[in-house]
Amino acid sequence: MVLGGRVVDPESRLEAVRNIGIRSGRIAAISEQRLIGRIQLDAVGQVVAPGFIDLHSHGMVVPSMWMQAFDGVTTTLDLEGGNLPIPDAYAIARDEGRPLNYGYSANWAAARSAVLADTKLDGHFLTNLAAFAKPNWQKLATKAQSAQILALLEKGVQEGALGIGLLVGYARESNHEEYVGAAQIAARYGVPTFTHLRYSNAIEPGGAIEGHEELIAVAAMTGAHMHLCHLNSTAGRQLPQVVPMIREAQRRGLRITVEAYPYGAGSTVIGSQLFDPALLDAQGISETDIFFVPAQKRIESREELIEARKRDPSGPAVVSFLDEDNANQRAALDMAVLYPDAAIASDTIWWVRANGKPVVEPVWPLPEDAYAHPRGAGTFTKILGRYVRERKQLSLMEALRRASLLPAQILEDAAPQMKAKGRIKLGGDADIIVFDPDTVIDKATYANPRQPAQGMRHVIVSGVPLIRDGKLDTTVMPGQPVRGPVGRLPIQSRTSGRAITEMDIITAVQDLRASVGRQ
Ligand SMILES: [Zn+2]
Numbered sequence: 001m002v003l004g005g006r007v008v009d010p011e012s013r014l015e016a017v018r019n020i021g022i023r024s025g026r027i028a029a030i031s032e033q034r035l036i037g038r039i040q041l042d043a044v045g046q047v048v049a050p051g052f053i054d055l056h057s058h059g060m061v062v063p064s065m066w067m068q069a070f071d072g073v074t075t076t077l078d079l080e081g082g083n084l085p086i087p088d089a090y091a092i093a094r095d096e097g098r099p100l101n102y103g104y105s106a107n108w109a110a111a112r113s114a115v116l117a118d119t120k121l122d123g124h125f126l127t128n129l130a131a132f133a134k135p136n137w138q139k140l141a142t143k144a145q146s147a148q149i150l151a152l153l154e155k156g157v158q159e160g161a162l163g164i165g166l167l168v169g170y171a172r173e174s175n176h177e178e179y180v181g182a183a184q185i186a187a188r189y190g191v192p193t194f195t196h197l198r199y200s201n202a203i204e205p206g207g208a209i210e211g212h213e214e215l216i217a218v219a220a221m222t223g224a225h226m227h228l229c230h231l232n233s234t235a236g237r238q239l240p241q242v243v244p245m246i247r248e249a250q251r252r253g254l255r256i257t258v259e260a261y262p263y264g265a266g267s268t269v270i271g272s273q274l275f276d277p278a279l280l281d282a283q284g285i286s287e288t289d290i291f292f293v294p295a296q297k298r299i300e301s302r303e304e305l306i307e308a309r310k311r312d313p314s315g316p317a318v319v320s321f322l323d324e325d326n327a328n329q330r331a332a333l334d335m336a337v338l339y340p341d342a343a344i345a346s347d348t349i350w351w352v353r354a355n356g357k358p359v360v361e362p363v364w365p366l367p368e369d370a371y372a373h374p375r376g377a378g379t380f381t382k383i384l385g386r387y388v389r390e391r392k393q394l395s396l397m398e399a400l401r402r403a404s405l406l407p408a409q410i411l412e413d414a415a416p417q418m419k420a421k422g423r424i425k426l427g428g429d430a431d432i433i434v435f436d437p438d439t440v441i442d443k444a445t446y447a448n449p450r451q452p453a454q455g456m457r458h459v460i461v462s463g464v465p466l467i468r469d470g471k472l473d474t475t476v477m478p479g480q481p482v483r484g485p486v487g488r489l490p491i492q493s494r495t496s497g498r499a500i501t502e503m504d505i506i507t508a509v510q511d512l513r514a515s516v517g518r519q
Pocket of ligand 1: 196229
């Protein structure tokens with residue numbers, strides 16, 4: 001039971017004091033009447049909202065999830081990257097236990113690493129990292145190799161992946177045709193693709209406009225649902241140019257969805273192609289914009305960058321692209337964060353010790369020397385504290401919609417179970433957060449990211465209190481899988497039950513013309 005809080009639900013638009021009853025992981029009552037139950041959580045003076053759904057995490061391990069719980073996240077999904085093989089990834093999470101609900105896309109980079117770099121994939125977090133650190137996966141594939149890569153992705157989708165994760169920006173010379181092929185698979189099975197754009201440079205050729213053009217063109221030619229990851233970081237200083245492109249593409253009916261995180265710096269591994277010294281200038285960044293996490297310092301010279309890339313290619317690095325203290329640059333960042341129907345998604349990076357080792361084991365609090373981009377601790381509470389309360393750039397209802405209902409809707413076609421998430425409704429999943437709207441705030445900074453957000457009083461995952469009265473319970477692992485149907489089939493024509501053919505499309509267009517003619 002969650003008693004006496006102000007329920008704010010972005011689907012029904014209910015905003016009123018209610019008591020919520022929970023039974024077997026579901027919402028069993030939403031009532032003005034007093035409810036009686038075994039566990040009673042006081043919510044008087046607090047906001048009660050659907051738990052946040054993060055479409056973009058790379059920290060699918062317990063300590064990263066505990067940190068995200070303080071940020072109000074109850075479901076965290078690895079979609080831009082993803083995993084493979086899909087059955088193994090879900091089995092590992094289930095067997096080890098996860099505090100938050102979890103899910104994966106089929107990982108294109110991993111499929112390439114298996115085919116082009118001989119990586120043995122097993123669904124483990126560390127294997128995924130190692131697969132990504134091998135440079136060979138990034139190269140141009142032969143037709144036969146591309147076909148093998150696409151077959152691995154299709155298998156993942158059939159096994160219930162939530163879509164296809166396409167880290168194309170980390171493999172710019174990979175085959176354009178293969179990217180189209182991945183989108184065709186997604187369209188055939190009715191699942192989204194999640195793209196880190198091929199190009200995000202400020203300088204042409206190969207600039208952010210070209211990057212967006214590719215995604216828009218592929219959406220148009222395949223009909224696939226193309227989800228554009230972290231609009232803020234891939235568009236960067238080009239936001240004023242690319243925002244109208246996306247808007248217009250959406251207005252013309254292309255299925256493009258967007259997400260953003262509210263920080264002016266990005267983060268990835270130092271060995272990534274983005275930090276190739278030969279490509280830095282073209283991106284309008286210098287090596288001194290890069291903070292190398294394992295060394296806990298800024299890179300000072302080109303030589304130091306080359307050395308770090310060689311020594312520890314999977315060590316994380318933070319790079320600034322928009323300065324939040326500069327009014328113009330913050331306005332550009334806000335074009336992404338406040339873009340109509342942009343979901344809030346964190347791009348959480350795993351925590352790393354000073355010795356370069358990721359924090360994978362369940363330890364809390366995190367080790368003193370653990371480091372990651374602060375977005376893994378403060379994305380959602382930064383929206384609530386800064387964008388809603390301090391700067392009044394979003395209403396509370398709209399912020400909650402972008403953090404819960406909207407991401408659920410983005411995934412509903414691929415995973416019907418998402419219809420029970422992102423809302424406070426009878427029969428819905430009891431993923432519920434209770435927070436103080438007057439004090440909720442992010443605490444993590446670039447200098448000290450290891451500070452959990454403040455203000456979450458209770459965080460309930462699948463009916464189980466994970467945070468209760470502000471205290472994390474490390475003994476419970478209530479996270480449930482979010483997954484598409486295992487044995488997923490290509491989408492069928494609704495009327496006949498058979499696969500959609502070209503003839504169906506021609507008929508549909510003729511019907512449409514005829515109906516327009518009648519008006
Ligand atoms: Zn990315």
